[in-house]
Amino acid sequence: EIVLIQSPATLSLSPGERATLSCRPSQTLRNHISWYQQKPGQAPRLLIYDASNRATGTPARFSGSGSGTDFTLTISSLEPEDFAVYYCQQRSNWPLWTFGQGTKVEIK
Amino acid sequence: QVVESGGGVVRPGGSLRLSCAASGFTFSNFGMNWVRQAPGKGLEWISYIETSSSPTYYADSVKGRFTISRDNAKKSVYLQMDSLRDEDTAVYYCTRSFGYDAFDIWGQGTVVTVSS
Numbered sequence: 744e745i746v747l748i749q750s751p752a753t754l755s756l757s758p759g760e761r762a763t764l765s766c767r768p769s770q771t772l773r774n775h776i777s778w779y780q781q782k783p784g785q786a787p788r789l790l791i792y793d794a795s796n797r798a799t800g801t802p803a804r805f806s807g808s809g810s811g812t813d814f815t816l817t818i819s820s821l822e823p824e825d826f827a828v829y830y831c832q833q834r835s836n837w838p839l840w841t842f843g844q845g846t847k848v849e850i851k
Numbered sequence: 852q853v854v855e856s857g858g859g860v861v862r863p864g865g866s867l868r869l870s871c872a873a874s875g876f877t878f879s880n881f882g883m884n885w886v887r888q889a890p891g892k893g894l895e896w897i898s899y900i901e902t903s904s905s906p907t908y909y910a911d912s913v914k915g916r917f918t919i920s921r922d923n924a925k926k927s928v929y930l931q932m933d934s935l936r937d938e939d940t941a942v943y944y945c946t947r948s949f950g951y952d953a954f955d956i957w958g959q960g961t962v963v964t965v966s967s
Binding site: 799842 | 884893894895896899908944949950951952953954955957958959960
């Protein structure tokens with residue numbers, strides 16, 4: 744069973760700072776990973792798919808990179824609306840879709 | 852968009868049927884999923900249905916108790932939940948599959964509470 748390890752659990756930053764979120768799958772699969780943003784009381788929103796492609800409407804300050812067992816979501820300069828929880832997700836043989844446990848980006 | 856309905860409060864061992872109505876896209880062209888989120892917890896994928904209703908897949912946590920189905924004419928997907936347990940308490944989201952592994956459209960969620 745694949746496990747996605749996200750780090751750190753919490754990231755305390757100020758607006759304008761750069762955020763770097765990590766997601767490490769326990770197994771090397773295809774280079775397909777997705778990233779989601781979830782704000783309190785809202786449904787998750789797809790930000791990045793296939794590791795580095797921005798979904799429709801995702802601002803350019805969000806970028807995804809990585810391969811194998813090391814993936815990164817970078818927010819180049821945090822805006823007030825970016826403070827939220829971020830999840831990575833990957834598809835495997837079983838369970839078919841797995842989410843990481845999330846990284847909370849909070850205002851310092 | 853997709854809009855879920857059917858959540859509510861149910862006793863352990865009871866049943867509930869969730870519905871998800873789609874609009875704004877060609878529903879029959881997309882696989883659909885249910886994802887849940889327990890209070891204060893992360894996201895858990897629980898079920899998938901292919902465009903033609905087969906195949907279907909389930910997470911181990913719900914296999915044998917939940918059944919996913921769809922009606923392409925009604926642009927809807929359903930989740931029949933039987934033998935509900937306390938640990939099934941969660942917000943249930945309907946999502947559209949996109950590409951190899953992403954979920955690009957999410958509903959607002961419907962709340963299921965299993966409690967005696």
